[in-house]
Amino acid sequence: MIANYGYKDGSGEYYISIDTDKCINCEAGRACLTGCPKGMFETMTDDYDDEVVQIKQNFRRSLAYDCAGCKPAGGYTSLPCTTACTPGAVKHSW
Amino acid sequence: MSQTSTAPTAEAKPEFWRWQENCWADETKDWKSAKAITVGIDVGSVSSQCVVVADGELYAYNSMRTGNNSPDSAKNAFKGVTEKTGLTLNDVHMVVGTGYGRVNVPFSHKAITEIACHARGANYMGGNGVRTILDMGGQDCKAIHCDEKGKVTNFLMNDKCAAGTGRGMEVISDLMQIPIAELGPRSFEVDQEPDAVSSVCVVFAKSEALALLKAGYTKNKVIAAYCQAMAERVVSLLERIGVEEGFFITGGIAKNPGVVKRIEKLLGIKAMDTKIDSQIAGALGAALFANTLVQKQGPQAPIAC
Amino acid sequence: MITAGIDMGSRTVKVVLVEEENAGGKLNYVVKGKHLMFPGDLDGDAAADKAFDEALSSAGLDRAKVSAVFATGAGRKMVNFATDSVTEMSAGAKGVSWFFPTARTIVDVGAEEGRGIKTDGTGKATDFAGNEKCAAGAGSFAEAMSRALQLSLKEFGDASLRSDKSIPMNAQCTVFAESEVVSLIHSSTPKEDIAKAVLDAVASRVCAMVRRVGIDNDVVLIGGMVHNAGFVSSLKAAMDLQEVKLPDMPEFVSALGCALLAAERQH
Structure with missing residues (x-):
């Protein structure tokens, strides 16, 4: 399953998508949990009883702001979360 | 949510936004002869639904406006069905809650997200050919892809x-x-x-x-x-x-x-038709999940509230 | 020489008249008149026309004396008699430099728009970030909420200063926030705490937007929200600043900048 967390508003579209098929048996040891400087990822058991990660509820409506520090303007050349996730399950839409 | 009706200082005025509440039961069926009776409760931000599924088939539903708190809205939604059909919680083998207030349904055995429930409900309402679901709810909008079993992809x-x-x-x-x-x-x-x-x-x-x-x-x-x-x-x-x-x-x-x-x-594409009230998809999916769980785990004892 | 700047905002029309004086080879600019008008039922061009005439007559001037008219604001294209138009960013940066040459970051919060502008000290805008398609980061958000509390915008701001609580608002959208405020009222939350929660929310959104251009001292706030003391206090807290500079005619800053640009363009 591709789970898209985020929103679209007047300023643009901000989604972090997680490909849970790549996430169920994580080969990176859940590196996203510590890779994100804001600790936005958490594990959960989904509706089909698989353990996967998701974006914490309190970040889902403010991603544009919360992720700003990791974008090129914040001095990063690659996103810490997508770099930590070696299976390539995490993607940003913007 | 319903500030025009409840704001203490607001004058009485016509409530143009108020949509029709709706309670229905399949008169051709008798729930007493069903082997498995399951209930899905969808407590949304604006509307709450209760759906009863008898042996995996839609039997009854009640759709109403969400009140001030989730537990009462869930109880009221179920009460409407009781009044219509005589069914009580003691006759129900399992209850699944969904929607934004799903963790606050006092008599539910399990909570499942509305994403999974909408996909499952739409799969029943539109048949197993349903692949893309658009849910336009009271305070949110969802786009879902699912497979032929109604599983979210x-x-x-x-x-x-x-x-x-x-x-x-x-x-x-x-x-x-x-x-x-x-x-x-x-x-x-x-x-x-x-x-x-x-x-x-x-x-x-x-x-x-x-x-x-x-x-x-x-x-x-x-x-x-x-x-x-x-x-x-x-x-x-x-x-x-x-x-x-x-x-x-x-x-x-x-x-x-x-x-x-x-x-x-x-x-450039037509939406599929259904005769079933589009607002109950989430609760219907929850009741169908409950039905599957009853097949696997057997009936659950009712939770008093 | 006299020039005029007209700021056609989403809610009001602002006009500023500026006179250029030559003091021993050094150019000085003096504000000769300013005028703010609610357009009511008037269309863009007619409203601009009326506001301009009213500004001129209160300053004892007539159109023949005005060398150039520049327009800015959301409705700047509607001012048919304008010689030219400039963006809100250029006008804001220019206007601010007249008050505070040391300004580096400008926060502009009007009725329907909020933006952050970076400036270099010469009155030029070097970068900006704005959100013109969502009402949540602007004055109308606070206005809608003050209506729900049945307070004027001024009372609303003052009320928030009396609160030391921080209640987080979950809703990011003006429409949803109204429902949230209503449920706070129902749960008997004091009005001042609700007012602070709302203004903190607007301030944090505005702050996040300004962060995109960077926050460097001095920081200047312009636009109608300057009159809201509660908002100013919330904004300082959100930006973690000791001081935010406030011009004494905040809603006229862009119109002034416009008039100054018009004067400079005549050389």
């Missing part, structure tokens, strides 16, 4: 912004002083299809709508411009995950042809 949700939600529609119904159920039909009674108002912000769309009225637009034409904006908005969300053949719309706005027909036109 891709989803996204927008609950940050009122554009493209039922709440946005209620705002315009109040502004135009026209009952919400009439908005759709009226939006086609125009000499010429107008351009959409702002599709990204309800507040701006509202000021644009007022300016259009001032500029001499008829109410119907303003409503048309608003319905078009709503359609453009949800289509732009759908495009993020893509639309596959087998397109199904759930939620309250599915009842507004003014938005649905415009979405179909923008996508």
Whole structure:
């Protein structure tokens, strides 16, 4: 399953998508949990009883702001979360 | 949510946004002869539904406005079904809660997200050909892809912004002083299809709508411009995950042809038909999940509340 | 020489008249008149016309004396008699430099728009970030909420200063926030705490937007929200600043900048 967390508003579209098929048996040891400087990822058991990660509820409506520090303007050349996730399950839409 | 009805200082005035509450039971069936009776409760931000499934088939439902708190809304939704059919919690083998208030359903055995429940419900309502589901709820909008079993393969949700939600529609119904159920039909009674108002912000769309009225637009034409904006908005969300053949719309706005027909036109694809109330998809899915769980785990003892 | 700047905002029309004086080879600019008008039922061009005439007559001037008229704001294209138009960013940066040459970051919060502008000290805008398609980061958000509390915008701001609580607002959208405020009222939350919650929310959104251009001292706030003391206090807290500079005619800063640009362009 591709789970898209985020929103679209007047300023643009901000989604972090997680490909849970790549996430169920994580080969990176859940590196996203510590890779994100804001600790936005958490594990959960989904509706089909698989353990996967998701974006914490309190970040889902403010991603544009919360992720700003990791974008090129914040001095990063690659996103810490997508770099930590070696299976390539995490993607940003913007 | 219902500030016009409950604000202590508000004067009594017609509530144009108030949609029809609805309770139904399949008179041709008798729940007493069913082997498994399961219940799904969907406590949404605006509406709450209770659906009863008997042996995996839809038997009864009740759809009403969400009250001040989730537990009471859940109880009231179930009470409506009890009054109609005589069924009590002691007759039910399992209850699954869903929707934004799902963890606050006092008598549920399990909570399942509305994404999974909507997909499962739509799979029942539209058949196993359903692949893309658009749910336009009271305070959010969801786009879901599912497989032939109703299992979610891709989803996204927008609950940050009122554009493209039922709440946005209620705002315009109040502004135009026209009952919400009439908005759709009226939006086609125009000499010429107008351009959409702002599709990204309800507040701006509202000021644009007022300016259009001032500029001499008829109410119907303003409503048309608003319905078009709503359609453009949800289509732009759908495009993020893509639309596959087998397109199904759930939620309250599915009842507004003014938005649905415009979405179909923008996508170049027809939405699938169903005879079942589009607002119950989530609760129906929850009840179907409960039915599957009863098959696997056996009946659960009722939780008193 | 006299020039005029007209700022056609989403809610009001602002006009500023400026006179250029030559003091021993050094150019000085003096504000000769300013005027703010609610357009009411008037269309863009007619409203601009009326506001301009009213500004001129209160300053004892007539159109023949005015060498150039520049327009800015959301409706700047509607001012038919304008010699030229400039963006809100250029006008804001120019206007601010007249008050505070040391300004580096400008926060502009009007009725329907909020933006952050970076400036270099010469009155030029070097970068900006704005959100013109969502009402949540602007004055109308606070206005809608003050209506729900049945307070004027001024009372609303003052009330928030009396609160030391921080209640987080979940809703990011004006429409949803209204429902949230209503449920706070129902749960008997004091008005001042609700007012602070709302203004904190607007301030944090505005702050996040300004962060995109960077926050460097001095920081100047312009636009109608300057009159809202509660908002100013919330903004300082959100930006973690000791001081935010406030011009004494905040809603006229862009119109002034416009008039100054018009004067400079005559050389």
